[in-house]
Amino acid sequence: MIEFGAHAFVWIGAWDTESGNQTIRDAARAGVNFLEIPLLNPYHFDAASHRRVLQAEGLGATCSLGLPAQAHLPAHPREATVFLQKALEQTAAVGADSLCGCIGYSLGTFTGVAPTAAERQAVVDVLGSLNEKARGLGVRLGLEAVNRYETYLYNTLSDTAATVRQIPGMFLHADTYHMNIEEDGMYQPFLDTADVLGYIHMSESHRGLLGTGTVDWDQVFQALAAIGYRGRLVLESFAAINPDLAAATCLWRPPRHNGAQLAQGGIALLRQKAQQYSLTT
């Protein structure tokens, strides 16, 4: 059964205990099955408080993150390991079942050249070791493919899948915003990586309201129908801009819709398309 989720940054620009708990309530009201929680600072995260609100609202959770620059995995594998282990502990503590996103690299960190085999092997080594601990905690790891302007390490679904396939139980985390920049289209990449695809950020070409940009949603859902996709669909739009989020995502213009509008319109489109293409049966 398809599960629908939304990223917390649909509603807020920074996660703290109070704004996080309010976002859990907002997400439950928006009618999603789970909230994706940004674990950008796992050292300041009140897992017990969020777990209580999630349970009270009957909402599931996943966690995601981007590594800090000083823990860019290929350059700083030990620092990355320490950071990821803390994030994994918090993922389990909050009751989430997945830790995904940019867990193999830091956004905005570049070497000026293409990724080397040794760099990707470092990702396999560190995430493979983390995966052993994750399995013991009932948490699955996912690795996201991100466009060339934000990382050099994994830009396409097929390159990312090649790493994911080396780590048992791990899933490929796709994102239609990045795919719109990097892939030949929205159909074949999903077919080529169907064996490991488990999580998709459903994000418009400009990160705003779904259906108002150039992402070909029918092609996306045709592909998902063709592979019998039963993983997760996660609304990722950004409304509440703060300086950190603006810098991380290069959002330099004010958004045209608020969080409630992004959530309502985006989730409605996802549910309608999933039904149209028989993914919900």
Ligand code: MN
């Ligand atoms: Mn994403």
